[in-house]
Amino acid sequence: METIYINTPIGIMKLQGNESGISKICLLNEAIEISTKIPKIFNSSIQQLNEYFEGKRTHFTFQINPIGTEFQKKVWQELINIPYGKTCSYLELSKKLGDVKAIRAVAAAxxxxxxxxxxxxxRVIGSDGSxxxxxxxxxxxxxxxxHENPLKQESLF
Incomplete structure (x- = not known):
């Protein structure tokens, strides 16, 4: 498993992956040295993330390999179906997965x-919009x- 660190508009991002795909992307709160040597397996993911942050990309096509339980993977697949610029509540997500009572498990996943x-x-928010x-x-x-909102509010001042 290879690990790199890149700079983004929202902080330093840690990426991990191998030939099977990218398995982890997280944001760090601490300062860490940005990677200067980038293995080939990250080229597409870095390019696509840069395009996303530049507002030129709304979905990703590089190979991913998330590690989790079958239930977690089912929830994550449903998350991928939430369109760019849209939101969904945990309750709506639970309904889409076929079990409104699973809201806590869905939130945990x-x-x-x-x-x-x-x-x-x-893109998942509270039922009250919070x-x-x-x-x-x-x-x-x-x-x-x-960033994903198609109707950008300009500052009046």
């Missing part, structure tokens, strides 16, 4: 998402949702 941004768990937990921090969730 969402919280274990190993591929932030690629599997867009930041921003709820995000492994990268709520400020980053807010930033990502604003």
């Amino acid at each position: 969402n919280g274990k998402n190993p591929l932030l941004i690629i599997i867009p768990c930041h 921003l709820t937990g995000y492994a990268g921090g709520l400020w980053r969730k807010k930033w990502l949702l604003h």
Whole structure:
């Protein structure tokens, strides 16, 4: 398993993967040296993440290999189906998965998402529209949702 660190508009991102695909993308809160030597397996993921942050990409096509239980993978697959620029509540997500009573399990699986941004768990909000937990921090969730919003609010001042 290879590991690299890249700089993004929302902080330093750690990527891990091998020939089977990228298995982990997370955001760090501490300062760490950015990788200067990048193995080939990361070329496509870095390019696509850069395009996403530049506003030129709305979905990802590089190979992923998330590690988790079958239930977690089922939840993560449903997260991938949430369109760019849209949100979904935990309750709606539970209904899509066929069990409204599984809302806590769905939320827990969402919280274990190993591929932030690629599997867009930041698009899941509370039923009342509130921003709820995000492994990268709520400020980053807010930033990502604003970044993906097709109707950008310009500052009046």
